[in-house]
Amino acid sequence: MTDPPPSNRRESNERVRRRYASERRxxxxxxxAMLLGVAVLAFLVLTVFSSGYSxxxxxxxxxxxxxxxxxxxxxxxxxxxxxxxxxxxxxxxKNLFKMFxxxxxxxxxKQLLGLISSNSGGELRDLVVSNPAVLGTKQTVWVTxxxxxxxxxxxxxxxxxxxxxxxxxxxxxxxxxxxADEGRLRKKFNPYFFTRGDSRAPEMAGIWGAILGSxxxxxxxxxLSFPLGVAAAxxxxxxxxxxxxxxxxEVNINxxxxxxxxxxxxxxxxxxxxxxxxPRGTPLVGGMVLSLMTLPxxxxxxxxxxxxxxxxxxxxxxxxxxSPMQVVLHHVFPLALPGTLTGVIIGLARALGETAPLLMIGxxxxxxxxxxxxxxxxxALPVQIYLWAESSERGYVELTAAGIxxxxxxxVVMNSIAMYFRKRFERRW
Amino acid sequence: MDSxxxxxxxxxxxxxxxxxxxxxQVSVYYGATAALxxxxxxxxxxxxxxxxxxxxxxxxxxxxxxxxxxxxIDGCRVEGKITLDGEDIYDPDLDVxxxxxxxxxVFQKPNPFPKSIYDNVxxxxxxxxxxxxxxxxxxxxxxxxxxxxxxxxxxxxxxxxGTGLSGGQQQRLCIARTISVNPEVILMDEPCSSLxxxxxxxxxxxxxxxxxxxxxxxxxxxMQQAARVSQRTGFFHLGDLVEVGLTDDIFxxxxxxxxxxxxxxxxx
Numbered sequence: 001m002t003d004p005p006p007s008n009r010r011e012s013n014e015r016v017r018r019r020y021a022s023e024r025r026x027x028x029x030x031x032x033a034m035l036l037g038v039a040v041l042a043f044l045v046l047t048v049f050s051s052g053y054s055x056x057x058x059x060x061x062x063x064x065x066x067x068x069x070x071x072x073x074x075x076x077x078x079x080x081x082x083x084x085x086x087x088x089x090x091x092x093x094k095n096l097f098k099m100f101x102x103x104x105x106x107x108x109x110k111q112l113l114g115l116i117s118s119n120s121g122g123e124l125r126d127l128v129v130s131n132p133a134v135l136g137t138k139q140t141v142w143v144t145x146x147x148x149x150x151x152x153x154x155x156x157x158x159x160x161x162x163x164x165x166x167x168x169x170x171x172x173x174x175x176x177x178x179x180a181d182e183g184r185l186r187k188k189f190n191p192y193f194f195t196r197g198d199s200r201a202p203e204m205a206g207i208w209g210a211i212l213g214s215x216x217x218x219x220x221x222x223x224l225s226f227p228l229g230v231a232a233a234x235x236x237x238x239x240x241x242x243x244x245x246x247x248x249x250e251v252n253i254n255x256x257x258x259x260x261x262x263x264x265x266x267x268x269x270x271x272x273x274x275x276x277x278x279p280r281g282t283p284l285v286g287g288m289v290l291s292l293m294t295l296p297x298x299x300x301x302x303x304x305x306x307x308x309x310x311x312x313x314x315x316x317x318x319x320x321x322x323s324p325m326q327v328v329l330h331h332v333f334p335l336a337l338p339g340t341l342t343g344v345i346i347g348l349a350r351a352l353g354e355t356a357p358l359l360m361i362g363x364x365x366x367x368x369x370x371x372x373x374x375x376x377x378x379x380a381l382p383v384q385i386y387l388w389a390e391s392s393e394r395g396y397v398e399l400t401a402a403g404i405x406x407x408x409x410x411x412v413v414m415n416s417i418a419m420y421f422r423k424r425f426e427r428r429w
Numbered sequence: 430m431d432s433x434x435x436x437x438x439x440x441x442x443x444x445x446x447x448x449x450x451x452x453x454q455v456s457v458y459y460g461a462t463a464a465l466x467x468x469x470x471x472x473x474x475x476x477x478x479x480x481x482x483x484x485x486x487x488x489x490x491x492x493x494x495x496x497x498x499x500x501x502i503d504g505c506r507v508e509g510k511i512t513l514d515g516e517d518i519y520d521p522d523l524d525v526x527x528x529x530x531x532x533x534x535v536f537q538k539p540n541p542f543p544k545s546i547y548d549n550v551x552x553x554x555x556x557x558x559x560x561x562x563x564x565x566x567x568x569x570x571x572x573x574x575x576x577x578x579x580x581x582x583x584x585x586x587x588x589x590x591g592t593g594l595s596g597g598q599q600q601r602l603c604i605a606r607t608i609s610v611n612p613e614v615i616l617m618d619e620p621c622s623s624l625x626x627x628x629x630x631x632x633x634x635x636x637x638x639x640x641x642x643x644x645x646x647x648x649x650x651x652m653q654q655a656a657r658v659s660q661r662t663g664f665f666h667l668g669d670l671v672e673v674g675l676t677d678d679i680f681x682x683x684x685x686x687x688x689x690x691x692x693x694x695x696x697x
Contacts, residue, residue, distance in 0.1 A: 242503055310540075312536060312538055312540035313540060313542065313543070314501075315498065315534075315536060315540065316536065316540040316541070316542060316603070316606075317542070317552075318498065318501065318529065319496065319498065319529060319533065319534035319535075319536070319607070320529070320533070320552060320553045320556070320606065320607070320610065321526050321527070321528075321529035321530040321553065321556070321557060321610065322526070322552075322556055323526050326556055330552070330556075331542060335543065
C-alpha cells in the first residue's frame with residue numbers, strides 16, 4: 001500500500017474532525033435532554049413535597065376538661081353504647097369557655113369554638129371509651145385544632161393581611177396566641193391522615209379510605225386480568241393458528257392498549273353497571289373496569305416474554321416427548337414469568353393511577369367510612385386527590401399534595417418491584 | 430436371523446441387520462418450495478447412519494421428519510411414508526408424544542433446560558411416568574449420565590444449573606437427557622458443530638458406545654466425522670438423496686459424480 005496523496009489525507013482529517021464534532025454535539029443534545037427531564041422532575045417533586053409535607057403534622061389545643069359525670073349522664077360503669085352516645089362536644093365547649101372566662105358574648109363564644117375542630121367531640125369520646133376511668137376527673141385533653149388555626153400556624157395561609165380576607169378574625173388570633181403563650185398549643189404528627197377516610201373537615205380527612213379502595217379495586221383487577229391475560233397470551237402465542245383471524249385479534253389487542261381510559265369507563269358504565277347490575281361505586285366494579293385496561297398490557301407483555309424464550313428450549317422439550325401443553329407449562333411459561341410479572345405490575349401501577357374510568361362508574365363519591373370489602377362504597381387514590389384538589393378550603397391544598405406523595409410512593413414501590421423481577425430473573429438460559 | 434439371536438450386538442458390516450426405519454418417497458414442502466424430494470432410505474438397527482451434504486440440502490429436514498419435529502413448523506407438509514418397525518409414523522392415529530419417546534433427538538446447539546442437571550435428565554422419565562419412586566428416578570438419572578460419560582464430572586453438583594456447564598458437557602447432558610427415556614432411535618442434528626475438537630472426540634466415542642443399544646441417525650457437516658462414526662452414509666444434495674450405502678463404499682468408491690465432488694471438497 002502506498003501512502004495516499006497529501007490532499008487526500010487532509011480531506012480525510014477534515015472528515016474525522018467533523019465526525020468528532022458531530023458526535024460531541026449529539027452527546028450534548030442527549031445531556032441537555034436528560035438535564036431538562038431531571039430538572040422538571042426535581043421541580044415537580046419539590047413542589048409537591050414542599051406543599052404536602054405539612055399535612056403529616058397537625059396542631060392540637062390542650063383543653064382543661066372536667067369529665068363531669070352528671071353533665072354527660074354516664075359513669076365509668078356505663079356500658080360502651082352509653083359511653084358512645086354521650087354529648088361530648090357540649091362538654092368540650094363548656095370547658096373551653098371556662099378557660100376564657102372573659103368571653104361572654106354569644107358571637108365571641110361562637111368564634112372561640114372556631115379554634116377547635118368541629119369533630120373534636122369525637123376525640124373526647126374515643127378517649128372516654130378507651131379509658132372510662134377518666135370520668136369524674138380533670139384532664140388536659142389535646143384536641144385537634146380547626147383547620148384555619150392549623151393553616152395559619154403552618155404558614156400555609158397568610159396572617160399579616162386584612163381581617164376580612166384572613167382565615168381567622170383578629171380576636172381569634174389573639175386567643176390563639178394566648179393559648180400558645182400558655183403552652184396549650186402544640187404541633188404533633190398527624191395520624192388521621194394515614195388512618196381515616198375523607199371528611200368535610202380538612203383536619204380530620206385521611207387517605208387511608210382511598211388506599212383501601214384502591215387496594216380492593218387492584219385486587220379485583222389483578223385476579224381478573226392476570227389469569228385472563230396470561231391464558232389469552234399463551235393461547236395466542238403458542239397454540240392459535242397463525243391466520244387472518246389471529247392477526248386481526250393481535251392488531252385489536254394492540255389497539256386496545258392505546259384506547260383512552262374514559263372509554264373503558266363508559267363501557268363499564270354501560271355493561272357492568274347497567275346491564276349486569278354490579279353495585280355502583282364499589283371496588284368490585286372499579287377493579288373490573290381497571291382490568292379491562294390492564295388486560296391488553298398484560299397480554300402484550302406476556303406474549304413478548306413468551307416470544308423471547310428461545311425456540312431451542314421448546315424444541316428440546318418437544319424432542320423429549322413433552323406434549324404442547326407440557327412444553328408451555330413446564331418450560332416456556334416459567335421462563336416467561338418474570339417478564340409477564342413485570343408487565344402485570346406495570347399494568348397495575350397504571351391502573352392505580354387511573355382516574356377517568358372510575359369517575360364513570362361512580363367511585364367518585366364522598367366516602368367517610370373505610371371500605372371493608374369489595375361491595376362497600378369506596379373511592380380510589382387518584383380520585384381522592386382529585387376530590388381534594390377540587391375542594392375550596394385552604395386545608396385541602398396540603399392534603400392534595402400529600403395524597404400525591406402517597407400515590408407517587410406507591411408507584412415507585414411497584415415499579416421497583418417490576419425492575420427487581422426484570423433484573424433478578426432475566427436470561428437464565 | 431439365527432445368528433442375530435445368538436449375537437445381540439451384531440457388527441453392522443458383517444451381518445444382515447434389521448431395518449429400523451424405512452423412508453419411502455418422502456417429500457417435504459415448506460409452503461410451495463420443496464425441501465426434500467422422493468427420499469427413500471433405510472435406517473438399520475444398532476448402526477450409525479450419517480447424513481451428509483452441503484448446507485440447505487435437506488438433511489436436517491429429513492432428520493426432523495423422523496420424529497415429526499416438522500409438525501410444528503407452519504406451512505410444512507410431509508408426503509410419502511416413514512415407518513418405524515413397520516409402523517407408519519405419520520398415521521393420524523399415532524400419538525406424536527409416544528413417537529418422540531421412542532425417537533429421541535439431540536440438537537445442533539446444546540439446549541439443556543435452564544434447570545438443574547438432575548432435573549434436566551429426570552424430566553423425560555417424569556413426564557412419561559417411568560419412575561415410581563425418587564430412588565428409581567435417581568437410578569435413571571445416574572445411569573443416563575453414566576452412559577453419556579458425564580456422571581463423574583457432575584456427580585457432586587447435580588443441583589447446579591445445566592446451563593452452567595461447558596458446551597461439550599452441555600451436549601453430553603442433552604444426550605443423557607435423550608437416553609433417559611430409553612428411546613430406540615437417537616437423532617443427532619450436527620451434535621458437534623458448536624464444540625471444540627476434544628469435546629467432539631468425546632461425543633464421537635460416545636456415539637460408538639451408544640450404537641450398541643440404539644439406532645443412531647446423525648447429520649454432520651464434517652465428512653471425517655461421518656467416516657469415523659458411521660456404518661452407513663447418505664449423501665443429500667439440493668433436496669435429493671443422491672446416494673446411500675456403506676460408509677466405506679461412499680467414501681472410497683462413490684457411485685455418483687456429485688458425491689465424488691463433494692467428498693473431495695470441490696463444492697459444499
